[in-house]
Amino acid sequence: MSFVSVRDLKVAFDGVQVLHGINLDVRRGEAVGLVGESGCGKSVTWLAALGLLPGKAKVSGSVTVDGQELIGASPRRIEAVRGAKIAMIFQDPSSALNPVHRVGRQICENLRLHRGLRGDAARTEAIRLMDIVGIPSANTRFDLYPHEFSGGQCQRVLIAMALAGAPDLLIADEPTTALDATIQAQILDLLSNLRRQTGMAMVFISHDLGAVSTVCDRAAVMYAGRIIEANDIKQLFAAPRHPYTRGLFDAIPDLDAGRARLSLIPGTVPDPKRLPQGCAFAPRCARAGDLCREYQPELKEQTSTGLTACFHPIPIGSANRQEVFA
Amino acid sequence: MSTLLQAKGLIQQYRTAKTFLGKTSTMRAVDGIDLTVREGEILGIVGESGSGKSTLGRLLLGLEPPFAGEILYRGHPMPEPRTPAWRRLRAEMQLIFQDPLSALDRRLTVSAQIGEPLEIHGLAAAGSERDERVAELIAKVGLRQDQAGSYPHELSGGQRQRVVIARALASNPRFLVCDEPVSALDVSIQAQVVNLLRDLQDREGLTMVFISHDLKVVRNICDRVAVMYLGRIVEEASSDAIFSDPRHPYTRALVSSVPKIGAGLHGRIILQGEPPNPAARPSGCAFHPRCRFADADCAATIPELELHDGRLAACRKLRHTLRSAA
Ligand SMILES: Nc1ncnc2c1ncn2[C@@H]1O[C@H](COP(=O)(O)OP(=O)(O)O)[C@@H](O)[C@H]1O
Numbered sequence: 001m002s003f004v005s006v007r008d009l010k011v012a013f014d015g016v017q018v019l020h021g022i023n024l025d026v027r028r029g030e031a032v033g034l035v036g037e038s039g040c041g042k043s044v045t046w047l048a049a050l051g052l053l054p055g056k057a058k059v060s061g062s063v064t065v066d067g068q069e070l071i072g073a074s075p076r077r078i079e080a081v082r083g084a085k086i087a088m089i090f091q092d093p094s095s096a097l098n099p100v101h102r103v104g105r106q107i108c109e110n111l112r113l114h115r116g117l118r119g120d121a122a123r124t125e126a127i128r129l130m131d132i133v134g135i136p137s138a139n140t141r142f143d144l145y146p147h148e149f150s151g152g153q154c155q156r157v158l159i160a161m162a163l164a165g166a167p168d169l170l171i172a173d174e175p176t177t178a179l180d181a182t183i184q185a186q187i188l189d190l191l192s193n194l195r196r197q198t199g200m201a202m203v204f205i206s207h208d209l210g211a212v213s214t215v216c217d218r219a220a221v222m223y224a225g226r227i228i229e230a231n232d233i234k235q236l237f238a239a240p241r242h243p244y245t246r247g248l249f250d251a252i253p254d255l256d257a258g259r260a261r262l263s264l265i266p267g268t269v270p271d272p273k274r275l276p277q278g279c280a281f282a283p284r285c286a287r288a289g290d291l292c293r294e295y296q297p298e299l300k301e302q303t304s305t306g307l308t309a310c311f312h313p314i315p316i317g318s319a320n321r322q323e324v325f326a
Numbered sequence: 327m328s329t330l331l332q333a334k335g336l337i338q339q340y341r342t343a344k345t346f347l348g349k350t351s352t353m354r355a356v357d358g359i360d361l362t363v364r365e366g367e368i369l370g371i372v373g374e375s376g377s378g379k380s381t382l383g384r385l386l387l388g389l390e391p392p393f394a395g396e397i398l399y400r401g402h403p404m405p406e407p408r409t410p411a412w413r414r415l416r417a418e419m420q421l422i423f424q425d426p427l428s429a430l431d432r433r434l435t436v437s438a439q440i441g442e443p444l445e446i447h448g449l450a451a452a453g454s455e456r457d458e459r460v461a462e463l464i465a466k467v468g469l470r471q472d473q474a475g476s477y478p479h480e481l482s483g484g485q486r487q488r489v490v491i492a493r494a495l496a497s498n499p500r501f502l503v504c505d506e507p508v509s510a511l512d513v514s515i516q517a518q519v520v521n522l523l524r525d526l527q528d529r530e531g532l533t534m535v536f537i538s539h540d541l542k543v544v545r546n547i548c549d550r551v552a553v554m555y556l557g558r559i560v561e562e563a564s565s566d567a568i569f570s571d572p573r574h575p576y577t578r579a580l581v582s583s584v585p586k587i588g589a590g591l592h593g594r595i596i597l598q599g600e601p602p603n604p605a606a607r608p609s610g611c612a613f614h615p616r617c618r619f620a621d622a623d624c625a626a627t628i629p630e631l632e633l634h635d636g637r638l639a640a641c642r643k644l645r646h647t648l649r650s651a652a
């Protein structure tokens with residue numbers, strides 16, 4: 001059974017629907033990527049699932065964690081489930097820390113909340129966590145303030161705080177986006193090591209397909225508030241079936257390729273207030289037909305493992321883009 | 327190819343912010359750079375944040391005078407800022423930077439933004455001549471003529487960057503410095519703008535310095551690449567050579583840190599230590615504290631950018647032990 005199960009999750013802000021029925025499962029111990037361009041609903045999906053959206057958000061559907069329903073549950077109950085089992089880290093590590101409190105104290109606070117540790121026991125454990133996440137001389141840096149840490153180290157502190165609750169699931173929302181390349185590599189390495197050591201599951205949200213492919217077992221691609229393709233990492237990247245997924249892959253320059261012109265997806269992501277009829281990608285899609293402009297394709301099984309929401313998925317084995325869009 | 331611009335011994339230093347003891351000191355953002363920009367090429371400048379890329383870009387454009395060193399543009403020294411000669415050069419050299427919204431005046435329509443430089447540089451009389459020229463620029467950057475009356479907030483990020491580019495092109499520049507021009511854009515839009523810049527460079531024979539921390543984009547667009555670390559160039563070569571056969575240990579780590587789709591984390595060089603801080607520059611080779619090949623020599627002497635096996639790199643270790651990347 002899935003550890004987290006999201007069913008038909010919908011979210012609207014001020015009457016504008018931004019999530020249109022998300023179905024997603026996270027099993028114990030696995031790493032699931034969520035990719036897509038900005039505004040497609042990656043963050044809102046998890047904020048809604050964990051009851052973290054502002055009150056004006058209208059949320060419906062079902063989210064269960066270990067079999068317990070969160071949608072419609074009391075804030076206290078959600079907090080109890082979330083606090084015990086799920087931790088989140090975000091893109092901007094420095095703003096997620098309290099600037100006026102010492103870093104060590106902030107980790108201790110989480111240890112008190114989640115594990116009831118206080119005093120010396122908390123301090124010892126906090127220093128152990130700082131060590132684990134790779135903060136050098138943790139002992140002496142325990143009493144420093146967040147501004148005395150670099151961006152990469154702040155992200156490490158947040159990861160230490162997340163680990164304080166020994167979570168079953170870590171949701172990492174663009175955790176490396178604000179970091180420099182070599183520091184990004186360090187954090188990705190740290191996250192996969194931690195996952196190996198603790199066996200926790202991870203949801204890795206990112207617009208960086210390369211990063212997702214290196215740390216996840218499988219991934220879901222979102223477009224305009226829907227999941228349009230999901231598969232295990234190898235198959236997804238080797239043989240994307242949805243024309244948007246394919247277009248996205250082709251638009252990323254390849255470090256090993258030369259100076260060839262980039263292939264691109266024409267147009268832009270639609271405004272959630274003005275979604276086109278039918279498939280939201282149809283106006284930008286070279287494969288779209290009348291059906292696509294009329295009806296919304298369901299996310300359906302296309303191969304043994306993969307799901308695609310497309311009436312005209314790309315045939316398996318089409319080698320290059322020219323062929324695909326011929 | 328003839329030389330368009332030559333920088334010799336460039337140094338730029340700034341005062342650091344006051345510490346809590348009220349002390350200030352100086353730090354070098356650019357610390358001894360010799361660089362040649364050839365007519366018609368796209369030269370990439372890569373490096374992590376704080377390495378001095380933007381400062382170098384402003385120096386190359388003569389937007390601020392260097393603390394030491396000189397810049398020759400078409401063989402002539404850069405005129406003093408805000409002199410008539412300097413103003414004449416502004417039309418010929420343009421800067422495009424990351425955040426299009428802050429580069430645009432939110433009270434002006436697209437056509438007014440694009441027409442403004444024509445007026446400032448006295449390039450087209452108000453009325454039909456200017457309107458024609460604006461329409462031409464709108465077409466050149468791939469905007470629609472019906473967007474001429476739109477305001478910046480009514481446009482998407484990619485469209486705004488097109489307005490910025492059109493505005494920069496209005497004065498018929500020969501030299502463009504693009505500072506992270508696509509970093510704020512989504513993948514599919516990034517590809518559109520990268521292709522636009524390439525086409526413009528091709529068609530108009532522009533010379534470009536393209537600054538970016540995104541190595542994949544630099545790989546795609548640049549002919550030649552200079553790699554910066556703490557205010558100095560540590561390696562310089564053709565784009566092909568830098569990415570397929572990096573020599574300097576920092577370049578190797580940087581190239582290796584780019585997550586490759588399907589490659590996993592295996593075999594990546596994970597640098598230890600923190601990103602460089604120009605306010606606390608290590609002695610000798612600034613990279614030595616993070617370098618796995620460094621020895622006492624590296625901590626003592628600053629290596630010059632010189633030829634090793636026909637390749638320009640600033641590393642003492644390249645003399646003996648290191649050959650091409652294994
Ligand atoms: N608090 C909010 N109020 C109103 N709209 C919101 C709010 N949060 C997100 N949205 C909208 O929901 C959509 C999805 O946003 P988000 O999930 O943040 O995208 P991303 O995929 O970039 O994480 C966007 O159109 C965004 O503008």
Ligand SMILES: Nc1ncnc2c1ncn2[C@@H]1O[C@H](COP(=O)(O)OP(=O)(O)O)[C@@H](O)[C@H]1O
Nearest residue numbers: 340341355374375376377378379380381382604
């Ligand atoms: N005008 C300025 N005044 C003071 N410090 C500056 C100024 N411009 C840049 N710096 C500092 O110089 C260093 C290099 O900055 P920058 O050239 O912006 O690097 P990059 O573009 O590679 O990130 C940074 O430490 C930055 O804080």
Ligand SMILES: [Mg+2]
Nearest residue numbers: 042043044173
């Ligand atoms: Mg987000």
Ligand SMILES: [Mg+2]
Nearest residue numbers: 379380381505
């Ligand atoms: Mg910069």
